[in-house]
Amino acid sequence: MANDQVPRLHGYGVRFDPAARLYRVRNEITGEWLRQDCGELTGFGSFSDAYSAWRVFEVHKRPGEK
Incomplete structure (x- = not known):
């Protein structure tokens, strides 16, 4: 599945895919x-x-991480 085939998943990080009823990671x-x-x-x-x-x-550090 190419990136252009997942338009229902907007944003980054952990996203819920309602069609598959699974969480996706970006x-x-x-x-x-x-x-x-x-x-x-x-x-x-x-x-x-x-x-x-x-x-x-x-892999980048987030605020508060060492």
Whole structure:
């Protein structure tokens, strides 16, 4: 699935995909979506799993982080 095939997911970070009923992860710096090895968007059933993946995928420091 290409980036232009996910217009319903706006913004960055962790986003809920209502059609798939999954959370998706997007890099704030590059705009790149987290994908599986086969190229499909990675989906997470829980926000906490998606947030954990996003913190690894999005590598810049946030306010308050050391």
